[in-house]
Amino acid sequence: MQPQVVLDRVSAGYANRSVLKQLTLCVPSFAITAVVGPNGSGKSTLLGVIAGVIPVTGGSLEHRTPGRPSLVVQRSKAADALPLTVRDAVAMGRWGRRGLWRGLSRRDRDVVDASMDRLGITSLAHRQLGELSGGQRQRALVAQGLAQEADLLLLDEPSTGLDATARRLIADVLAEMAAQGVTIVQVTHDLEAAGAAEHVVVLQEGRLWAEGAPVEVLTDRAVERVWRLPGRV
Numbered sequence: 001m002q003p004q005v006v007l008d009r010v011s012a013g014y015a016n017r018s019v020l021k022q023l024t025l026c027v028p029s030f031a032i033t034a035v036v037g038p039n040g041s042g043k044s045t046l047l048g049v050i051a052g053v054i055p056v057t058g059g060s061l062e063h064r065t066p067g068r069p070s071l072v073v074q075r076s077k078a079a080d081a082l083p084l085t086v087r088d089a090v091a092m093g094r095w096g097r098r099g100l101w102r103g104l105s106r107r108d109r110d111v112v113d114a115s116m117d118r119l120g121i122t123s124l125a126h127r128q129l130g131e132l133s134g135g136q137r138q139r140a141l142v143a144q145g146l147a148q149e150a151d152l153l154l155l156d157e158p159s160t161g162l163d164a165t166a167r168r169l170i171a172d173v174l175a176e177m178a179a180q181g182v183t184i185v186q187v188t189h190d191l192e193a194a195g196a197a198e199h200v201v202v203l204q205e206g207r208l209w210a211e212g213a214p215v216e217v218l219t220d221r222a223v224e225r226v227w228r229l230p231g232r233v
């Protein structure tokens with residue numbers, strides 16, 4: 001297994017709040033890694049650290065390839081308030097390559113069209129992002145992530161609030177991308193989705209609880225201990 005990202009005793013957090021503590025882990029290349037853990041365990045913070053938007057305060061972080069990762073976060077109120085169509089939002093995925101003020105090339109437009117098509121939102125292209133349903137907006141944000149054509153795609157709970165069809169669609173898109181050579185890291189509360197990933201990282205209170213193949217890591221005992229679930233009677 002060739003790692004795409006290696007974290008060695010990484011600590012990170014926010015002003016006056018340390019969140020990740022001495023985290024050592026690997027993200028395997030060309031595979032899906034699921035990051036799981038209870039609320040507040042540091043999953044989104046880890047994604048921000050890997051994306052380079054949250055600075056490391058200790059330890060080291062290495063990427064195998066130099067390009068900028070693509071980060072797909074959940075809907076933000078700020079983005080919803082902007083007068084953006086779905087097509088505009090997906091096209092923003094090309095900004096990193098084109099620069100903000102240069103027009104889109106033929107190829108950029110083709111990638112934007114293909115990304116919308118892959119997520120089944122072509123018919124929504126001219127709708128305002130702010131007036132979409134939660135699931136439609138989530139698909140648009142994933143399409144924006146696809147349009148970036150990054151080596152590393154980072155997604156924060158991409159399937160939360162989606163119906164079964166949309167969840168399946170996104171899972172299929174991600175599996176297809178991994179097969180095409182993209183490395184994917186997905187934060188999720190859906191342990192079933194995590195069980196379908198190649199690699200799982202379990203966080204608890206900012207520390208690594210375990211990492212490895214889902215069958216090794218997501219045992220009943222681990223789930224009870226990490227999520228502090230009472231044993232079933």
Ligand SMILES: Nc1ncnc2c1ncn2[C@@H]1O[C@H](COP(=O)(O)OP(=O)(O)OP(=O)(O)O)[C@@H](O)[C@H]1O
Pocket residue numbers: 014015017019037038039040041042043044045046
């Ligand atoms: N912008 C911020 N400023 C200060 N503290 C923050 C910020 N964002 C998150 N935190 C804190 O960092 C800790 C980890 O948060 P994080 O969002 O990484 O957890 P998470 O595992 O993704 O949680 P959830 O499952 O609830 O989404 C929490 O204690 C949270 O309150």
